[in-house]
Amino acid sequence: MIVAVALFELHIPYAQSLKDKRMIVRSVRDKLRNLDLSVKEVALHDLHQRARLAVSFVALDNAAADAVFEKIQNLASSNGDATLVGWTTEKLDFDENVAL
DSSP, X not given: OEEEEEEEEEEOTTOOSHHHHHHHXXXXXXXXXXXXXXXXXXXXXXXXXXXXXXXXXXXXXXXXHHHHHHHHHHHHHHOTTOEEEEEEEEEEEOOTTOOO
C-alpha cells in the first residue's frame, strides 16, 4: 500500500485580489476532489498570484500512484487561469500485512 502526497505551486497571473485567487484555487481543488483526492491549500495564503496546494491519496502500488500523480499534474497544468510553476511528490510504502 502506498500513501502518496503531491505538493505543487500555481502562478495565477490575472488575480488582482484574494477573491480572484480563491475562485481559481476553488476550481482546481474541486476538480481534484472529483478524482477522490484530499486537497488543501497549504501556503502562500496572503499572495494574490501564488497558491500552494497539497494532494494526498492511497494507492495499491507504485504504478497506480504514478498514474494518479500524472493525472494531478495534467489537471494542474491544463488550467488556463493558472500556471504550474513547481511540483514535488513523496510516496510512503506501508506493509498492509503488518500485525496490529
